[in-house]
Amino acid sequence: MATSVLVQIMKILLVGEASRVHRNLKIGLTSFGAECRHVTQSDSTSWREFDDTFAPAHSGVLGGLARNVSPFIKISRLDDYDVINFTNTITAVHGKYTKYLDIPWFRKKTKLMSYYALGCDEIGLIRKNEMLPYRPCVTCLESKDTLSRDCDLIFNPRYEKSQDLTRRYFDFAACSMIEYGHVEELFGGNFSRIQFPVDISRIPFSPAKSRPSVNIIHTPTRRGFKGTSTVLQAVEILKKRRNDFKFDLIEGLSYEAYISRISEADIVVDQIYSQSPGMNGLEMMAAGKIVLTGATTLGRSYFGFMNESPAFDAPPEALLLADQLDQVIDRKNEFSDLAERGRSYVEINHSLIGVAEKFLNEWSARI
DSSP states (O other), X not given: OOOSSOOOOOEEEEEOOSTTHHHHHXXXXXXXXXXXXXXXEETTOSOOOOSEEEEOOOOHHHHHHHHHHHHHHHHXXXXXXXXXXXXXXXXXXXXXXXXXXXXXXXXXXXEEEEEEEOSSSSSSOGGGOTTOSOOSHHHHHHHXXXXXXXXXXXXXXXXXXXXXXXXXXXXXXXXXXXXXXXXXXXXXXXXXXXXXXXXXXXXXXXXXOOOSSEEEEXXXXXXXXXXXXXXXXXXXXXXXXXXXXXXXXXXXXXXXHHHHHGGXXXXXXXXXXXXXXXXXXXXXXXXXXXXXXXXXXHHHTTSGGGGGOOOEEOOSSHHHHHXXXXXXXXXXXXXHHHHHHHHHHHHHHSOHHHHHHHHHHHHHTTO
């Protein structure tokens, strides 16, 4: 058991999931002896490692009834907690008519309400962050995928309402990357920058290799958000310059199948509209890949340690992205060193223990 923190917080509820973040955070928190439960809004999430759901993801009339009623029944049966932390939204209700009505119920069940900004939800809405030189919003909305429609029809109209609810009911917030840094304005002194927790034990080290034909992959979970169209244009430009690489587009796999599939990749193009790396970029660095992702001067400034990152920036213009790939391939004799540096960087700066310790310290100071 980790002992570097005096744990005053012994009972924690984690609500929601995004890219395995709460799954990983739970492991770190329990290593300090805390009792931790992880419950998602519904079982529709593709990340299956959680303890329970507030409502099943059924369709039709019965599904709608479950989404609107089931969360309140489950909340009423919850034990009392020291901390309830939300991520990717501030509600357990996906129902049309009862959304956000659960927040006062949760408030009665805990000493402290916390929010972790790490996704484009109704609080951390990227299009509201005016400090960013560019955002994924235009191509994301044009893609018309489910989450894009949610953003247009739900997140954006409810931005002001959710801010008011956050001010009234939440005690603390943390943020994982500068894209969502505008959340700090809501919380002032009750805010902290806390990086993503990455479970390096689940990620086999399969380092990039210097070989005659380099393997490049792009791994979008959402094409519009990740900038896949521009990535494909950049690859076509690169094909006209050189033939010492192979390219593959990987999507729609389970996490386990995905980790297995990327084992032979050398270069991973993650996302192009970001200022800093998200979970996928970090996990690919941990796997020993040469990662092109958000790595701008602005993004690196959010945490002091980010200047040590071996990630390359992926500019959101096809010609510039092709130039970056061109230069990276020319450095393939450095791949072995870059792979080791990437693994070490994630292990040191994104450890489950270190991230959990930061949360426990921040929460303990406010209870």
